[in-house]
Amino acid sequence: MPTSFSHSVPDFRVASHTAIISDLHLTEAEPVHMRFPLWKKFKTKEFFFDDIFETFLKHTEEKAQGAPVELVLNGDIFDFDSVLRLPKEPVFKVALLEKRRGLFPREERSRFKIEVILKDHAEFVRALREFVLRGNRVIFVLGNHDLELHFPEVQAEIHRHLGLPEDKKHHVRFVEWFYISNQDTLIEHGNQYDPYCMCEDPVNPFVRGYNFVSLRLPFGNLACRYIMNGMGFFNPHVDTNYIMTLPQYIKFFFKYVAKAQPGLVFTWFWGSVITLLHSFFDRLASPIRNPLKIEDRVSFIAEKANAEPRMVRELKELFVAPAASNPYLLARELWLDRAFIIFIAFFLIFQLMVFVRSVYQVSFFWAFVPLFLLLPFFLFYSKSVTSLVSGYKEPDDRVLAMASAITKVQRIVFGHTHHVRHEMIGSVEHLNSGCWSPAFLDVECTKPLDQKTFVWIAPTEGSAVRQAELFRFVDGKSDPLLNPGRGSASAT
Numbered sequence: 001m002p003t004s005f006s007h008s009v010p011d012f013r014v015a016s017h018t019a020i021i022s023d024l025h026l027t028e029a030e031p032v033h034m035r036f037p038l039w040k041k042f043k044t045k046e047f048f049f050d051d052i053f054e055t056f057l058k059h060t061e062e063k064a065q066g067a068p069v070e071l072v073l074n075g076d077i078f079d080f081d082s083v084l085r086l087p088k089e090p091v092f093k094v095a096l097l098e099k100r101r102g103l104f105p106r107e108e109r110s111r112f113k114i115e116v117i118l119k120d121h122a123e124f125v126r127a128l129r130e131f132v133l134r135g136n137r138v139i140f141v142l143g144n145h146d147l148e149l150h151f152p153e154v155q156a157e158i159h160r161h162l163g164l165p166e167d168k169k170h171h172v173r174f175v176e177w178f179y180i181s182n183q184d185t186l187i188e189h190g191n192q193y194d195p196y197c198m199c200e201d202p203v204n205p206f207v208r209g210y211n212f213v214s215l216r217l218p219f220g221n222l223a224c225r226y227i228m229n230g231m232g233f234f235n236p237h238v239d240t241n242y243i244m245t246l247p248q249y250i251k252f253f254f255k256y257v258a259k260a261q262p263g264l265v266f267t268w269f270w271g272s273v274i275t276l277l278h279s280f281f282d283r284l285a286s287p288i289r290n291p292l293k294i295e296d297r298v299s300f301i302a303e304k305a306n307a308e309p310r311m312v313r314e315l316k317e318l319f320v321a322p323a324a325s326n327p328y329l330l331a332r333e334l335w336l337d338r339a340f341i342i343f344i345a346f347f348l349i350f351q352l353m354v355f356v357r358s359v360y361q362v363s364f365f366w367a368f369v370p371l372f373l374l375l376p377f378f379l380f381y382s383k384s385v386t387s388l389v390s391g392y393k394e395p396d397d398r399v400l401a402m403a404s405a406i407t408k409v410q411r412i413v414f415g416h417t418h419h420v421r422h423e424m425i426g427s428v429e430h431l432n433s434g435c436w437s438p439a440f441l442d443v444e445c446t447k448p449l450d451q452k453t454f455v456w457i458a459p460t461e462g463s464a465v466r467q468a469e470l471f472r473f474v475d476g477k478s479d480p481l482l483n484p485g486r487g488s489a490s491a492t
Helices: 050-064 096-101 107-120 122-133 152-162 219-226 246-257 264-284 291-304 309-316 327-333 336-359 364-384 397-407
Strands: 017-021 069-074 137-141 172-175 178-181 185-188 206-209 212-215 411-414 420-425 428-433 453-459 466-474 477-480
Touching: 017 050, 050 069, 050 122, 050 453, 050 466, 050 477, 069 178, 069 185, 096 264, 107 122, 107 152, 122 137, 122 152, 137 178, 152 172, 172 291, 185 397, 219 264, 219 327, 264 327, 264 336, 291 309, 309 397, 327 336, 336 364, 397 411, 397 420, 397 428, 420 466, 428 453, 428 466
Parallel strands: 017 069, 069 137, 137 172, 185 411, 411 428
Antiparallel strands: 017 453, 178 185, 206 212, 420 428, 453 466, 466 477
16 A cells, blocks of 8 residues: 655646545544433434544545545535534524524634544544545545535635645545546435535535524434434434334333423424524525625636536526425425414314303313314325425436536436445436444444445556446445445435
């Protein structure tokens, strides 16, 4: 394995060996709860994999057999939405909502959050630094949970922690939402095709508030912040942990939550209302755009992504419409429609009983009669409503075909869904690198999902043409995934 390469500026347009991983969801270390040790257990240091990541980097260099490695960190590498730590002596005013659910996405706050993450994952930072010093390069593709990397000061904080010499700093690059590797592979996180998680305008991501600049976050991020951050027995990395039927919720509540968080329903309701309101008001926020610099901005994004400016504009046309444009749809996803029906039913029956008791002396227990009569209709409505969050898991064949035609590649790699994929869709080779996040099927964290998967793209023997393969990194070795199946992890 080489110890160093040329100190010249690397040509990012050319790559022989590319490793792609996504969805690490690195966040702060959760302190162990003394009374309720299962509270956010998946976030504790016990399940950090920084040492495995270091071994993985060295393994990719061995696979490259002396050639430099292009490491693409394809989105959701950092999870800003799960950071709840607050500065001891803040230089800014911390709102009550921030104290309970984490700091808002503003530059000085986001810089503090990335500092918290990088300090808690010092081994990850050291491994990445040494990887770059050995002559390799790193590309950060922004995902939905690390959109706060858009802030220049956040990127600068990462560079400060890496502590690279001047001639190595340009070996680390941040790209807005896509990257073209070696002119043969388009790499995107994939959240731009998920209406619940898409960044509405990654070319101009900032919005103006009263005396501050902020990011407009997707609905999925807001739900994680205001709902999941307050429900510590639900693992946000596995959708079956929080998308359940009513009987499953009741069973889960009495098994794990009743003693630790008896007011869970109020936590959910409060968080859901805040999420809905925040989504609505974010839609009203004024985006920050300078018409005189739009083309400069597009050209800058294209240069970093090894693309042409027209590709930036054309790929942007493939984005789906954000789910936040339909408040009723969001209310159904948050179960607020069912809560509203229950509230109206109780209110009307109460009013009816008040009127009846003004005429006849009857017991309030008679109110249960109309409630029982309405129950079948309510259950029928509830069962007819299905969550669409899990329905937007992969871009369709039209998007793949159009993206392939725009960028002139025949291979596209996504992340976001946490589902490993390798398939031919029409003429396009489609891969998904899976995830590394701490995803468990149980609250006790004893049933981990198969993870630590990656895409490896390298020249075939005796040819310069590159071939892509899916691997799982286990015990310091990479096992090929010949027939990758779909997992059950979450995209949010």
